[in-house]
Amino acid sequence: MASHGLVYDGCNFFRQRLVLSTLSGKRVKIKNVRSREEDPGLRDFEASFIRLLDKVTNGSRIEINQTGTVLFYQPGLLYGGSVEHDCSTQRSIGYYLEALLMLAPFMKTSLKATLRGVTNDSTDPTVDLLKTTALPLMKKFGIDGEGIDLKVVKRGMAPGGGGEVVFTCPVRRTIRPVQLTDPGKIKRIRGVAYSVRVSPQMANRIVDSARAVLNQFLPDIYIYTDHMKGANSGKSPGFGLTLVAETLNGSFFSAEMSSTPQGQGDPVLPEDLGRNCAKLLLEEVHRGGCVDSSNQSLALLLMTLGQQDVSKVLLGPLSPYTIEFLRHIRDFFQIMFKIEVQKPLEDERKGGDKVLMTCVGVGYSNLNKTLK
Amino acid sequence: CSEEDSDEEEEDDEAAVKEEIDSEEEEEEEGEEEDAGALRWKQDLQQKASAAFLRQQESAPNLRKLVYGSAAGAGDSDEEEGEELGGLFRVSRPQKSKRFTANSVDCSRFAADSAHNWDLEEMMNSIRDCFVTGKWEEGQDAA
Numbered sequence: 001m002a003s004h005g006l007v008y009d010g011c012n013f014f015r016q017r018l019v020l021s022t023l024s025g026k027r028v029k030i031k032n033v034r035s036r037e038e039d040p041g042l043r044d045f046e047a048s049f050i051r052l053l054d055k056v057t058n059g060s061r062i063e064i065n066q067t068g069t070v071l072f073y074q075p076g077l078l079y080g081g082s083v084e085h086d087c088s089t090q091r092s093i094g095y096y097l098e099a100l101l102m103l104a105p106f107m108k109t110s111l112k113a114t115l116r117g118v119t120n121d122s123t124d125p126t127v128d129l130l131k132t133t134a135l136p137l138m139k140k141f142g143i144d145g146e147g148i149d150l151k152v153v154k155r156g157m158a159p160g161g162g163g164e165v166v167f168t169c170p171v172r173r174t175i176r177p178v179q180l181t182d183p184g185k186i187k188r189i190r191g192v193a194y195s196v197r198v199s200p201q202m203a204n205r206i207v208d209s210a211r212a213v214l215n216q217f218l219p220d221i222y223i224y225t226d227h228m229k230g231a232n233s234g235k236s237p238g239f240g241l242t243l244v245a246e247t248l249n250g251s252f253f254s255a256e257m258s259s260t261p262q263g264q265g266d267p268v269l270p271e272d273l274g275r276n277c278a279k280l281l282l283e284e285v286h287r288g289g290c291v292d293s294s295n296q297s298l299a300l301l302l303m304t305l306g307q308q309d310v311s312k313v314l315l316g317p318l319s320p321y322t323i324e325f326l327r328h329i330r331d332f333f334q335i336m337f338k339i340e341v342q343k344p345l346e347d348e349r350k351g352g353d354k355v356l357m358t359c360v361g362v363g364y365s366n367l368n369k370t371l372k
Numbered sequence: 373c374s375e376e377d378s379d380e381e382e383e384d385d386e387a388a389v390k391e392e393i394d395s396e397e398e399e400e401e402e403g404e405e406e407d408a409g410a411l412r413w414k415q416d417l418q419q420k421a422s423a424a425f426l427r428q429q430e431s432a433p434n435l436r437k438l439v440y441g442s443a444a445g446a447g448d449s450d451e452e453e454g455e456e457l458g459g460l461f462r463v464s465r466p467q468k469s470k471r472f473t474a475n476s477v478d479c480s481r482f483a484a485d486s487a488h489n490w491d492l493e494e495m496m497n498s499i500r501d502c503f504v505t506g507k508w509e510e511g512q513d514a515a
Contacts, residue, residue: 012476012477012478015478037475124481185502217503217505282499293482294481318435321481326440339436349497349506349507350502
């Protein structure tokens with residue numbers, strides 16, 4: 001199967017495979033996509049993802065068979081520039097943004113992506129979460145400056161959507177290796193309680209219940225309330241909370257929850273949502289490390305693509321998604337990480353086991369970038 | 373009255389010594405002579421060391437093997453399934469184990485460990501030192 005590059009089965013880890021394929025330039029073939037299900041083949045959100053990938057690259061070749069169960073992808077050059085995309089409302093913008101975050105630093109020209117769709121749902125990391133955790137993480141790898149920004153213009157809840165975000169990111173020739181081994185202590189907790197097309201009081205109720213839990217640990221808590229109105233409030237009602245804990249060394253832990261989409265499942269009380277979300281944040285603190293669980297794979301990718309030097313990052317327990325990502329990195333870049341478990345000391349009250357990830361970067365340099 | 377006090381003190385002392393011994397060697401049986409127990413901890417040192425070593429080996433799994441080792445097995449296809457009906461039709465059932473993971477939802481979220489109950493004081497105490505309000509290590513300062 002050498003002519004087809006790498007071959008995978010099934011639609012799980014779809015984005016990882018296409019993103020790594022684009023960065024490494026290796027062709028990829030994904031077969032048996034839901035081939036045994038009653039509704040076989042790629043779904044709308046995956047097709048939409050492929051279209052987005054096509055927009056940011058130049059010269060990609062994509063072939064899909066008639067039933068949509070086999071996909072062949074030959075990556076082109078990452079072009080970037082100004083891109084607009086209507087994301088499928090089956091998945092939130094976070095689904096698309098997670099991939100764009102990985103690709104954006106390696107484009108030819110800096111990316112300005114306007115994405116429309118669902119900004120907040122309970123399946124994927126929301127736009128607010130990525131803004132407060134992924135962007136600071138990228139800054140540590142040297143992807144910083146004025147250009148990097150993620151702005152929520154309109155908020156759109158599931159299932160209707162109607163939200164809009166603008167993501168801009170500068171390009172880099174090389175990525176700086178990092179040594180993130182000590183997260184430091186948490187100095188403050190921030191958050192956003194948002195509500196659209198419901199009473200603005202909902203956000204206040206969320207804030208009160210979340211504070212009640214978190215104030216047992218820290219006095220420095222501030223949760224903004226964000227109530228968007230009119231044209232900026234999307235098509236469906238809903239509310240939710242994103243919490244972020246910042247440490248002294250600039251690591252971020254996050255947790256979030258949003259209300260169940262209109263017409264699906266049991267309604268949630270804002271008080272319960274606030275309390276449960278605060279507990280999720282405690283869980284995230286218990287996991288610990290220097291990178292929170294939803295950004296593990298982004299950190300590992302940037303370590304892999306760093307200059308030929310040693311990078312070290314302390315993580316909490318590896319998520320199943322991250323474990324698969326590590327295997328994919330080995331497939332595409334032939335990099336294997338050194339993985340060491342760090343057990344907490346007897347009298348330390350710092351949560352569970354940590355994992356120290358070490359690797360030497362492949363010395364990836366962005367050939368797409370134009371010299372000025 | 374004074375006699376009783378002294379008696380109690382003696383008992384306390386004895387108990388304290390026993391506790392010390394107990395903590396030093398955990399499998400020590402109770403109600404032994406103290407002088408005999410004093411040097412007991414030196415016995416079976418090698419055995420204990422090897423036991424402790426094995427225990428640690430088990431508790432710290434080789435993550436590298438877990439991550440990179442098992443991937444080879446995932447490639448094997450278990451396509452073989454088959455009751456044929458009347459020699460013509462094949463029963464197609466969605467397979468539980470492998471197919472399920474291969475086609476499940478592509479999502480980076482890491483679900484929380486349901487075993488942790490954050491209402492318990494004990495659980496909360498396990499992360500106290502992650503915050504600036506917790507205890508600081510030697511040589512570090514809040515400033």
